Amino acid sequence: MSRGQGWRRAIVLAAIAIACALPFLLSNFRLFQFTQVFIYAIALLGLNILTGFNGQISLGHGAFYALGAYTTAIMIDRWSVPYGWTIPVAGLLCLTAGFLFGIPALRLEGLYLALATFALALAVPQILKYFEHWTGGSQGIVLSKPGAPLGLTLSPDQWLYFVTLGVLILLFVLGANLLRGRTGRAIVAIRDNPIAAQAMGVNGALYKSLTFGVSAAYTGVAGALSALAIAFVAPDAFNVFLSITFLVGIVIGGLASISGAIFGGLFVQFVPNWAQEISKAAPWAIYGIFLIVFMYAMPRGIVGALRLAGARLARFRG
Amino acid sequence: MEIFLQQVVSGLATGGIYGSVALALVMIYQATDVVNFAQGEMAMFSTYLAWSMLNAGVPYWAAFFATLAVAFVCGVVIERVVIRPVENAPVLTIVIVCIGLLVILNSVAGWIYSYIQKPFPSPFPEKPITIGNVFFGAHDLGALGVTLLVLLFLYVFFRYTTLGLAMRAAAQNPVSSRLCGIRVGWMLALGWGLAALVGAVAGLMIAPIVFLDPTMMSGILIYAFASATLGGFTSPGGAVLGGLLVGVIENLVGTYVKFIGTELKLTVALAMILVVLLVRPSGLFGRVAVHRV
Numbered sequence: 001m002s003r004g005q006g007w008r009r010a011i012v013l014a015a016i017a018i019a020c021a022l023p024f025l026l027s028n029f030r031l032f033q034f035t036q037v038f039i040y041a042i043a044l045l046g047l048n049i050l051t052g053f054n055g056q057i058s059l060g061h062g063a064f065y066a067l068g069a070y071t072t073a074i075m076i077d078r079w080s081v082p083y084g085w086t087i088p089v090a091g092l093l094c095l096t097a098g099f100l101f102g103i104p105a106l107r108l109e110g111l112y113l114a115l116a117t118f119a120l121a122l123a124v125p126q127i128l129k130y131f132e133h134w135t136g137g138s139q140g141i142v143l144s145k146p147g148a149p150l151g152l153t154l155s156p157d158q159w160l161y162f163v164t165l166g167v168l169i170l171l172f173v174l175g176a177n178l179l180r181g182r183t184g185r186a187i188v189a190i191r192d193n194p195i196a197a198q199a200m201g202v203n204g205a206l207y208k209s210l211t212f213g214v215s216a217a218y219t220g221v222a223g224a225l226s227a228l229a230i231a232f233v234a235p236d237a238f239n240v241f242l243s244i245t246f247l248v249g250i251v252i253g254g255l256a257s258i259s260g261a262i263f264g265g266l267f268v269q270f271v272p273n274w275a276q277e278i279s280k281a282a283p284w285a286i287y288g289i290f291l292i293v294f295m296y297a298m299p300r301g302i303v304g305a306l307r308l309a310g311a312r313l314a315r316f317r318g
Numbered sequence: 319m320e321i322f323l324q325q326v327v328s329g330l331a332t333g334g335i336y337g338s339v340a341l342a343l344v345m346i347y348q349a350t351d352v353v354n355f356a357q358g359e360m361a362m363f364s365t366y367l368a369w370s371m372l373n374a375g376v377p378y379w380a381a382f383f384a385t386l387a388v389a390f391v392c393g394v395v396i397e398r399v400v401i402r403p404v405e406n407a408p409v410l411t412i413v414i415v416c417i418g419l420l421v422i423l424n425s426v427a428g429w430i431y432s433y434i435q436k437p438f439p440s441p442f443p444e445k446p447i448t449i450g451n452v453f454f455g456a457h458d459l460g461a462l463g464v465t466l467l468v469l470l471f472l473y474v475f476f477r478y479t480t481l482g483l484a485m486r487a488a489a490q491n492p493v494s495s496r497l498c499g500i501r502v503g504w505m506l507a508l509g510w511g512l513a514a515l516v517g518a519v520a521g522l523m524i525a526p527i528v529f530l531d532p533t534m535m536s537g538i539l540i541y542a543f544a545s546a547t548l549g550g551f552t553s554p555g556g557a558v559l560g561g562l563l564v565g566v567i568e569n570l571v572g573t574y575v576k577f578i579g580t581e582l583k584l585t586v587a588l589a590m591i592l593v594v595l596l597v598r599p600s601g602l603f604g605r606v607a608v609h610r611v
Contacts, residue, residue, distance in 0.1 A: 057410070107599050109599075111353055111551065112547070112551075112595055112600070115543055115547050115591065116592055116595050119588035119589075119591045120588075122584065123585045123589075126584055126585050127585060247410070247417075248414055251410050255408070281429050282425040282429040283425070284424060285429070287425075288418040288420070290418075291415070291418030292400065292415050292419070295404055296404065299404060299407035300407075300411075
């Protein structure tokens, strides 16, 4: 077991080392794409905590992403708050919003929860356009990219990349600790057998709404980072397809796995581009075929397939 | 009062359409326990087939029934070819496959037929019918009538035929049905075929109102979800009634509540779903799911 953990630690460290080297190897545009991958990965981890680990399906996480993005945009644009402060505020706001939404969601299960959250995702662009005074209506809000602090010779894209990477590592470590401990076991127990979990003294209602809150907070932080990275927020960017993309990301990456969020992020960022390159006429048809083939080949996502391959390898050796 | 009646009538007309798509959704859910996100796109594609036939000079009703036949076969084929390999995978995997199907159908339709809106003929006369001072669009009435006919057909099919009974049994308890000699896999395929057929009827009835383009169903699918939720995902009649309710409430609220107007109409429909779900989680007419402990 300790050998496996050693390997895992080595892989994580190597991945971080590669991630730190990327800004000096790639063009600004490619780097921006990787920043996006990390942002998606944070959002996907958030959704995965809720859907993968806790078993509550959400088709509405685009709403929390939007809330995070707009929190940052409005704070910077209207109140000139330094951007660094807006990220935790966005996270806390989404934590509260998610917790509050999680309370009525307690009554719903499976399909019905998916539909209720779907409704939330659908309503977002309209609501954002309605409160024009705050959100700038359909024009959105234009921000300027924050530069690197004094003394660092990094371009804004490189700086944002490192900020995102830092937040990603922090949130993944927090997430891993949360899920590995007592709380994580309670969260998974509620998914697998709610009645047994209750009987063991797990407060189901509290844990479920708290999980909803934490999940929304992750997604909100991702939204805040995306507002900084793109330097623009507009209602139509937060349509229902964003929420569906998140769901696609966690299922492709692997449900109930932490590293799955990274693979999912890579998929949702790069596969549409590849599809575009393969066929200009019908790129989404190619994307759809990719999705279906992926699901046939790895019904439990990329991490599921890797685990299976690892298990086969171990059996082959031993 | 006249405005009120007029709004109710036009609400019923659009509601009938929401109801017919909702009916198709509920059918697949009943038969297979899957919410088919590609339902709207399947209907859209069938409507394009009908359009091609009409353009080639086929008379309307011939094209109508030919489209239904093709849609049924396509539904069965999709289940056999696309859904069957992931039948035993987790539910979310099936959902993702449906989403893949959605983007494929949408993209291919755009590729073949372009994204330009096309007018689509209605089989009903253009002249509106007037009773007092209220106008009834002939197409609206006709569409509502067709939806109710489909509902009646389904009711009879599921209530009084052996095949219908077998399909219901296969959905409710696959293992026992298998032991009784019902071919469960084929029943699922038939369910998809029937739902594709119902969807095609809905598409053909909607196209004259919203015009034909590859995205025509996305807005309607959302309302169909709302209707199915309101009526209950386990009740076909409830889904149609839910559609009518959503149509009427949406219109009345848009007209009379100034704060909402047309901008927040969709939000109101969605708020309605949330309230219904919170008060009656299985919808107005749905069966309450019973868990064995």
